[in-house]
Amino acid sequence: MSAREPQPLPSLGTAPEQQELPLAVVLGERVMELPADLYIPPDALEVVLETFEGPLDLLLYLIRRRNLDILLIDVAEITRQYIQYIAMMEAMRFELAAEYLVMAAMLAEIKSRMLLPRQAEVEEEDDPRAELIRRLQEYERFKAAAVALDELPRLERDLFRAVLPAPDCAPQRPHPQVDLREILVALAGVMERARLQEHHHVRFEALSTRARMADILDRLREGGFVPFVALFQVDEGRRGVVVTFLAIMELVKEHLIEIVQAEPFGPLHVTGSRADVPGS
Amino acid sequence: MSQDPEQLRRIVEGALLAAGRPLDIAELQQLFDPLQQPQSEEIHATLADISADSAGRAWELRRTASGYRLQIRAELAPWISRLWEEKPRRYSRSLLETLALIAYRQPVTRGDIEAVRGVAVSSDTVRTLVEREWIRVVGHRDVPGRPALYATTRQFLDYFNLSSLDELPPLGELQELAFADGLELAVKDANASAPDAPESMESPAMEPSREV
């Protein structure tokens, strides 16, 4: 199993690393006419040869062909047939994987060993046929498993997904969840960074004042003048009044709003800073 | 040649469920061997049968310009659409910092936030917060460029279960948080110590030298 990909059969006599193997047997038995005991009509031979999945497959084929009812087969006969087949393949210029030659060598070796006087007790492990039989059996199981797999009902051939168009619906993207703590940690981080930059001292007013500043700006967005006193809500009590007052002062300081008085001692009005009022 | 009506229905039903596109009468006929093709009247009757059967099911039979198709009823959209719901992302640190600064310093401009953070605030960040309805524009500062002033919204308070901004923890406590991640912070307790008088406006962190 040295070669990954099938490769053209080299001239058998010159196959370099096969020298010590009895490939001469192959050459010796090479026949250019169709063997008489091939079971395949000559015109189908090409097709059949192409379908073999390797030497084990070819060997299994040969054994099973001869062996439909007989369990035992003559290794010499099988070897002879195998070699005839690969000779045919070679003659027909099939791209033969090196595996076929290795198998030919293995068979030839088994055959030659069978010809030697048999020793009384042959350990099974020493019998070169044991390994071959094991491999053939193993391969045959998976060959059958592949057939069974192919017969399983499968999508796109036997089964079809029932798929209907979905109703129009914009895919929803849920908003990220945020924990208040994350905001606080973020703020703390910013402030720490700002503190390290000496020139960026950050001042924070009371949050109630900040919130009220936003509320007041919001009320003034549409332009025009709002009576100063209208910004205060009596039901908020003294604390609310203080907060609103501080918010207004801060907004004035930041030039976000203006306080105007049409006449001395007249009512105060508040308006968004001038540029904020369209047309002014 | 006439088909067993049950089998005919199964085949037409199966084809409509598998096709995922409209099939016209001719296409439905061509599912059969030429010698066994049902008449178009038979197909029509089968379709009527299928349509009647679909009452109370997830699908309905619709006739479109290019033929008949089964489709999932529109009223199931709210559930079905969750099949394609994206996983919620997480907000970036810069977004959270921006949100925090708006919450604590509102109303502020992008420039104000950038001055504190020391880095630019992306338009995406602001847009995301506006789309989430957590911040809104409450005005414009009267300086060149008239930058928008941002403040938090009612929805922001609701999301964080606050009745007012006062319930945000005071900044003094935040100092201790600066490097303490995952610190348990009881918002309620913080509220109890929220400043409510002018003099408490100046907590340790806040020297009055503010940059605009």
Add this chain to the structure above:
Amino acid sequence: MSQDPEQLRRIVEGALLAAGRPLDIAELQQLFDPLQQPQSEEIHATLADISADSAGRAWELRRTASGYRLQIRAELAPWISRLWEEKPRRYSRSLLETLALIAYRQPVTRGDIEAVRGVAVSSDTVRTLVEREWIRVVGHRDVPGRPALYATTRQFLDYFNLSSLDELPPLGELQELAFADGLELAVKDANASAPDAPESMESPAMEPSREV
């Protein structure tokens, strides 16, 4: 919270039809608002209902490795397959044998497969199987060259209508095979002496595929 069973059934049925892929119980529960999610028992009951209802119809509910799906019954394939011009793809013996070896012996290396098949496994075959998402690399064997170990995927099981590897057809008994010369070598337990593949010595009895 319990749902109206009729509505629950419509929603599950609709989702299975819209998804175009198997959905598991958790995915079906997540079609609902967190506060209204049916219990898994309710989902199971609904699926049983849908399955019972499909008797005699074109479709069937099938549980495969990734979940539940509605599919057109195999006996209708002769008609339904005419919807598509293209003939279903056929797979070569070498691809199927390679796939079978991976399915029954996983995790295996290319070398393991070649040892059984007696012939090189082409890179094309492996690439095709990986691209179909039927196999994937699950690790590397700690030997020189660190060859990739392949295993089958959930998509493989889904495609072949299986809910787990246990449902693969049982691997056949070793066929009797022997050479004649009086010395019969019926190797009964060839499996146990497989060379250089510790993992593959486990019985082909298929552990559940290792999905991450």
